[in-house]
Amino acid sequence: MKQGSRYSVVITNSGIEKISFGVEAKSSYGNWFTCTAGIETGQTFYKSASETARWTDGKTKNWTARIKAHTRTLNQSWVPDTPVFQVKAYNSGYNLISWKKVSGATGYYVYRKPAAGGKWSKIADVGTSELKYKDSKVTANASYRYTVKAYYEASGKRYSGKYKTGDVIKAAPAVQKVTSVKSEKNGIRIRWKPQKKCDGYYIYRKKKGGSYQLIKKISNGNSSSYLDKKAQKGVSYYYAVKAYVKEPYGNTYSKYKSSSAVKRK
Numbered sequence: 001m002k003q004g005s006r007y008s009v010v011i012t013n014s015g016i017e018k019i020s021f022g023v024e025a026k027s028s029y030g031n032w033f034t035c036t037a038g039i040e041t042g043q044t045f046y047k048s049a050s051e052t053a054r055w056t057d058g059k060t061k062n063w064t065a066r067i068k069a070h071t072r073t074l075n076q077s078w079v080p081d082t083p084v085f086q087v088k089a090y091n092s093g094y095n096l097i098s099w100k101k102v103s104g105a106t107g108y109y110v111y112r113k114p115a116a117g118g119k120w121s122k123i124a125d126v127g128t129s130e131l132k133y134k135d136s137k138v139t140a141n142a143s144y145r146y147t148v149k150a151y152y153e154a155s156g157k158r159y160s161g162k163y164k165t166g167d168v169i170k171a172a173p174a175v176q177k178v179t180s181v182k183s184e185k186n187g188i189r190i191r192w193k194p195q196k197k198c199d200g201y202y203i204y205r206k207k208k209g210g211s212y213q214l215i216k217k218i219s220n221g222n223s224s225s226y227l228d229k230k231a232q233k234g235v236s237y238y239y240a241v242k243a244y245v246k247e248p249y250g251n252t253y254s255k256y257k258s259s260s261a262v263k264r265k
Helices: none
Strands: 019-025 028-035 085-090 094-099 107-114 121-127 132-135 143-154 157-160 176-184 187-192 200-206 213-218 225-228 236-247 250-253
Touching (some): 094 143, 176 236, 187 236, 213 225
Antiparallel strands (some): 094 132, 107 121
C-alpha cells in the first residue's frame, strides 16, 4: 500500500464468532476492536476523530453509518520511479528539460550543476500538470548537467525517488555578429569576435534578394576570420556567421546578425 493513499475496507466473516482487527493510534498498533458475529450487509463500525478513541460495533449501538478508512504504512518504503528525461539547448537563451509522467507522483524536482563538478542546485518544483521546465538562467556556451526527481506528498511530507544524472549539455552560443567584411586581393575577408567555449562556426553567404547558403564549416572555436576565395568579382554579397556547440544529440547553433553588403573588387 502506498503512503497517503485512501482505501475502502471490507470485512468478511467466515463463520467465526468474533472478528478482531487493529487500529493505528499514534504510530503503533495498540488498539484492537472486536465486533460481534453475524456481520450483515450494511453493518458499519464507528470511531471518533480522536487518536485514542476506540472502534465500536454499529450493530450493538443500533447506529447506521458509512465509513472509509484512511490507511498509511508505519515504515515509508514506496517511492516514485526514476523519471526518464531529456535536455535540449535553444538559441533563445534557455535549456529545456522534459520528462515522461511517473505514475503516483505528485510533483517533480529539477536539479542542475556545472558539468565540471559541484553540488546539485534545485532550480524548480513542478506540479503534475507540467512535464517540462525551461531553464533560462544559463550562460552562453556553459556546460551543465541536469536531473529530475519525482516525489509524492503525504501528511505534509514529501518522499522523492532516485535520480539519474543526464548527459553534459552546453547552453547555446550568444548571437554571433560579423565585425567586418572587406574585399581583398584573393577574395572577401569576413571577421567576427570568437566566443569562449564554443566549438566552431558556420559561414553563410547570399546575394541581394537571395537566401543564405552554407559555404564553410570551421571546427575551431578560436577562429575569428575566413577568406571567401570563391566570391565573384563585381558581385555584392552579404555574410552571416553562426557559432555552434556540440551536444549529445547534435549541434546547437547561435542566432546571427547579417553583415552589410560588400562587393569583391
